[in-house]
Amino acid sequence: MSDRTNLEWREALLSPQADTALTDLRAILLRGLRYALAGRGVTESDLEDFTQDALLKVLRELASFRGEARFTTWAQKVAVRVALTELRRRRWRDVSLQDLLAEHEESDFTPAVLTDKAPDPGQIAVRTMMMEKIQRIIAEELTDRQRQAMMAVMQGGMPLQEVAQRMGTNRNALYKLLHDARQRLQGRMMREGLSPDEMLAMFSEA
């Protein structure tokens, strides 16, 4: 049922008699989602809804399919994003950015040394100093927005999509904002005489 070429898929879906192609595609997407979302506690009616939404999105975005992969792979990609976007939204629906970040206010700070697993006291001292330095640099270099996003993602474990939505932006723009933030921090570290390799070496075995 999926042995149409990319061109045939496109023509079939655009033709006035698209019913067979739509039925075939629906079956492929539903089956794919069933596997993709296994173990996530989604119901049969969720799967049907996700498939329907995905199908509409595939039809809407048909013009953007450039044929670099098989049509069904592209359609499954669209379906997976539709479904996971909704599941993330549900999972985080009741969590505000304020609540997420308030769990870790200043007073909660545990000195880094207490949880450090490095065996050698000298190493612990160096690493503690380094952690304090990173904290200071984060406070000094980043905008409130950059810091908020970084904390929500890295400490709060919130998906980019959800942080972006709460910050009035989108996932792609938020990734760019975080990339800028990381570059800024890296630049400052290097100006302070700390190369990325040294940083990796210092923290990777922890």
Add this chain to the structure above:
Amino acid sequence: MKRTMPKPDTIRKMAQMIAATRPVEIGCDECFEKLDRFAELHLAGKNAAEAMPLVQDHLDRCGDCREEFEALLAALKAETEDA
């Protein structure tokens, strides 16, 4: 207003991420655009990471995109199995 402070584990993760930051990284949109091709290469046993290093790099950094990639692989594997 109190400022949220990173925990030591977060600082450690941040340090690793800062150190591994590259000047050129693609965003989620570009990754998504190429994800179908990347997944097909991967499933064909080809070295997708070598063919599309920026996609691999993004997947290593972005949890949302990585989750979608893994789900896509699972969906595509379903296609090849018997109904």
